[in-house]
């Protein structure tokens with residue numbers, strides 16, 4: 001801190017009146033600053049739009065809703081089929097105790113998950129990106145047959 005304070009004091013003591021403060025130079029400086037500001041604004045808007053394109057919120061239309069009810073020890077899933085590229089909104093709840101709705105892709109990597117809670121509906125937006133068999137596994141220990149609480153969703157290529 002002492003070193004920083006000494007450097008700061010040195011700069012303050014050594015600084016004198018500026019010799020580049022003529023009105024023409026000041027005016028040119030403001031023009032450069034305004035141009036830089038406008039440039040940064042344009043870049044900021046473009047980067048924001050570009051980075052929000054994959055944002056999961058659906059800006060146009062609503063995804064297809066699929067109701068899901070977890071119970072000891074099975075899943076009631078209103079529809080077990082979807083198409084590649086389709087966006088669905090799982091509306092997940094529980095009929096008894098807490099469960100975990102975990103959706104695994106054909107490569108067995110987790111795609112999305114949410115809690116299945118009695119008295120609550122949790123919405124989970126998913127866009128299926130590859131065809132195949134997706135598995136639903138319970139991710140919350142919920143009793144003796146927790147391990148058997150699985151289901152399957154089949155995702156097919158887009159039709160013509």
Ligand SMILES: [Cu+2]
Pocket residue numbers: 070071072073098099100138139140141142146149
């Ligand atoms: Cu469970």
